[in-house]
Amino acid sequence: MRPTQAPFPATRLRRTRQSPAIRALVAENTLTAGDLIWPVFVREGEGIEEPVPSMPGVVRRSVDRVVEAAREAADLGIPAICLFPYTEAANRTSDCAEAWNPENLSNRATRAIKAAVPEIAIMTDVALDPYSDTGHDGFVVDGEIVNDETVEALVRQAMSQAEAGVDIIGPSDMMDGRIGAIRTALEAAGYRNTMLLSYAAKYASAFYGPFRDAVGASGALKGDKKTYQMDAANTDEALRCVARDLAEGADMVIVKPGMPYLDICRRVKDEFGTPTFAYQVSGEYAMIMAAAQNGWIDGDRAMVESLMAFKRAGCDGILTYFAPAMARALA
Numbered sequence: 001m002r003p004t005q006a007p008f009p010a011t012r013l014r015r016t017r018q019s020p021a022i023r024a025l026v027a028e029n030t031l032t033a034g035d036l037i038w039p040v041f042v043r044e045g046e047g048i049e050e051p052v053p054s055m056p057g058v059v060r061r062s063v064d065r066v067v068e069a070a071r072e073a074a075d076l077g078i079p080a081i082c083l084f085p086y087t088e089a090a091n092r093t094s095d096c097a098e099a100w101n102p103e104n105l106s107n108r109a110t111r112a113i114k115a116a117v118p119e120i121a122i123m124t125d126v127a128l129d130p131y132s133d134t135g136h137d138g139f140v141v142d143g144e145i146v147n148d149e150t151v152e153a154l155v156r157q158a159m160s161q162a163e164a165g166v167d168i169i170g171p172s173d174m175m176d177g178r179i180g181a182i183r184t185a186l187e188a189a190g191y192r193n194t195m196l197l198s199y200a201a202k203y204a205s206a207f208y209g210p211f212r213d214a215v216g217a218s219g220a221l222k223g224d225k226k227t228y229q230m231d232a233a234n235t236d237e238a239l240r241c242v243a244r245d246l247a248e249g250a251d252m253v254i255v256k257p258g259m260p261y262l263d264i265c266r267r268v269k270d271e272f273g274t275p276t277f278a279y280q281v282s283g284e285y286a287m288i289m290a291a292a293q294n295g296w297i298d299g300d301r302a303m304v305e306s307l308m309a310f311k312r313a314g315c316d317g318i319l320t321y322f323a324p325a326m327a328r329a330l331a
């Protein structure tokens with residue numbers, strides 16, 4: 001694109017910024033509730049909403065309260081909710097068997113939401129970290145996060161989620177070959193419409209800190225995730241990950257974290273034209289909320305601006321803890 005314009009004063013770029021009406025007319029991007037996926041934390045119990053200290057305004061909900069939250073989200077026009085279980089220490093084992101227990105928290109929440117709020121799409125996370133005693137996304141053997149054995153377990157986890165009625169399966173583990181393995185298993189079992197939203201370009205990030213508190217993984221995690229999550233120095237590698245996952249049967253892809261990786265969002269969208277999502281992760285949310293609580297920034301305006309940035313970068317939608325607040329602001 002080559003913008004063409006007459007010399008000043010024939011061209012005055014401020015003309016199209018002069019009033020809310022004119023600015024609305026020339027806005028290049030829009031943000032709607034339909035762009036949002038809301039990640040929620042699920043815990044055991046009943047009637048419980050337990051604050052997550054490092055994520056002001058975010059709570060862990062018992063299944064009955066998650067159902068209420070899903071109702072509220074659907075009424076606000078939010079199309080999808082994403083479930084993350086907080087697992088107690090007793091359910092964190094070296095074989096991670098709770099991950100494919102049909103009665104695990106994630107599967108019970110899925111069935112309860114499906115029954116009460118059938119119109120909202122349910123997304124779940126595929127990775128072993130909520131169920132492992134090491135806090136890693138895969139099995140650890142002699143200090144190595146082993147790929148192929150982990151993929152077999154991820155397939156079992158994904159199949160139990162499909163069986164529970166999940167619409168969108170989100171593998172966030174960054175193992176090699178898991179998209180193809182899960183897609184093959186889904187097709188073989190007749191789950192033709194179950195979508196795979198691959199966390200294709202997921203970076204090893206300091207911004208996941210509050211999330212690990214929220215799901216109870218902070219204490220468990222030994223070491224870091226750098227042998228499977230990506231190095232912040234790389235961009236071409238992100239395109240290779242996305243190309244690989246699309247070739248294996250992913251329907252849509254995620255770039256994660258969001259704000260520090262807007263360049264990756266733009267490249268992925270331009271290169272593949274596939275439905276592309278950004279995950280504005282826990283640490284990004286926490287930064288904005290912390291500054292707002294200190295009176296250092298206007299939290300509502302920072303929320304809107306940060307989410308519009310993803311649309312500008314080419315994203316079709318955003319996973320964000322701000323989803324209900326943003327949807328309310330748009331209503």
Ligand SMILES: NCc1[nH]cc(CCC(=O)O)c1CC(=O)O
Pocket residue numbers: 125126127129137172173207208209210211212225280281282283
């Ligand atoms: N595989 C687990 C997972 N799924 C989503 C997040 C992070 C989300 C957030 O920070 O909001 C993580 C954490 C991690 O990889 O350590």
